Amino acid sequence: MLAVEASLRAQGERQIKEGDVVIVYERHDRMKAVIVARNGELQNRFGVFPHNEWIGKPFGCRVVGKKGGGFVFLLAPTPELWTLVLPHRTQILYVADISFVISFLELRPGSVMLECGTGSGSLTHSLARAVAPSGHVHTFDFHEQRALAAKQEFERNGVGHLVTVTMRDIQGQGFPEEFVGGQADAVFLDLPQPWLAIPSAASSLRCDGGICSFSPCIEQVQRTCEALTIPEFTDIRTFEVLVRTYEVRQEFLQTTLQCGTQFASDCLFKPPPQKRQRPQKGRKRETRPVIAKPYPDTKGHTGYLTFARRST
Template sequence: MAIASSSSIREGDVVIVYERHDRMKAVTVRKGGELQNRFGVFRHDDWIGKPFGSRVVDKKKGSGFVYLLAPSPVLWTLVLSHRTQILYLADISFVICGLELRPGCVVLESGTGSGSLTTSLARAVAPSGHVHTFDFHEPRASLARKDFENNRINNVTVGVRDIQGQGFPEELTDKANAVFLDLPQPWLAVESVLICLRPNASCCSFSPCIEQVQRTCEAFRKYNFVDIRTFEVLLRSYEIRKEFLTDISVNNGEVEDASLPPQKRRRSDSSEKPRPDGGDAPNPSIGAVMARPYAETKGHTGFLTFARCQV
């Protein structure tokens, strides 16, 4: 898989314009093109020939800048257009590990959706592996195909097919090292999965509701799959930054919140160390590195059910 076929930016490349960790944008480089944002005006002509990862400055003001990053699977998941609900990094990593993907594997996927997982699957099996992904919705499949072409992902084939009703194509019989299902009724596709999987290969099904999981597990058992397991991946992100506490007192080197009632504070004793400057008042501010969970953290996204085809 070649998301960026060169270390330098060329016309037609997709570039991730990075402003900050929660503000990025995918831009296709065109001669004469221009990007305007709150940091200034940036000309595409100035990007061509620069290596990915470069910092470019707004030439009019001279102070604003952005970074030009290559669209890795991780970054692409954060900036792609959401045509459907997508899988995020925690689930994607778990899927790739659980399906035991490696270079050279052949992977079947249904449905393609926005292509978030497909991009990571393609990277995992590159350079000699291949991903066959299917979506029943022709316009959505066409948009995903165009995204893969723009990102120069050349080991993905996008097909239009109702896998629930028709199953995977016959030419893929006994060809797959792994199968991933993201369908409303995945249990309808389990028989076709069995036909396509090689011995001892695995399937993963993603479902947002536990009732879907139950019916899928019943289908796996019916077709003699083994090692059936279901997981829910919950990700908790932390914010780490330096803050200054302005209303505090120091007792034996410990920071106390002076806003608390006296009975809630630690009592001072005769061993309290004096201020270095000889003063009696508490320090006006002390910097401290704080680590705490983000106020808005994504919780449940769905259930991942893995099952292995018997030898």
């Protein structure tokens, strides 16, 4: 994934080859990750798309299906796109929370990051990009199958050299002794009982290093903040990140005088006719204004982010 991004920046474009992970983009809420295979094919509502026709094309190109006459875009994988298409093994963090975490933990190239737990690896991909090329992410998960699946995805997506996956129960065992003495620049906790891991995190963080705990319930936040009040931490703050997505499109509008204030909600949006007539010569083409409205499936609360800073 990072290799694809770096190559695209350096060369301007990169051609798709066998074994690459491609994000097949239909629309902003309909995407799919596909591994390009010789003689493979993708079938969807737009037709049949043979993988052989993808090989040699640049990322970002548009390809037309053999049946159905539709088309899709073949995009290079990025952490943001991967978050939208990855296989869910656990609840994941989305872009709004991820960007907030990276910003408040002040992650930069060369940072050493401790993440617990790995889960589906959504956050880990963005952490790896933030600390690249000289930093490293050490991610821990107590579940063996999840850890192995995540490790395989990191390797396939080109971030394996930046991420070390370890199967370990951080709540019960704490972080490995190799990090004791302030070897980490930041710590992220996504655990049912994060307060149990805070003493170990304090011994692993450098002075002025940041810690973040993600919890879906406010009761977890309260216990975490109590544990953070030990002398090693200061600047304790909790945030809830909410994003409202807008959909912008062309739409037919009802313009009759009957659309008064009381009827605006019923008359504003008129569905387009099922069959549009081709305009006759000499007649002005009907135009459709552009409208914007909140997207109906906008995600609301995902969890609370609690931050603190390691003091002397």
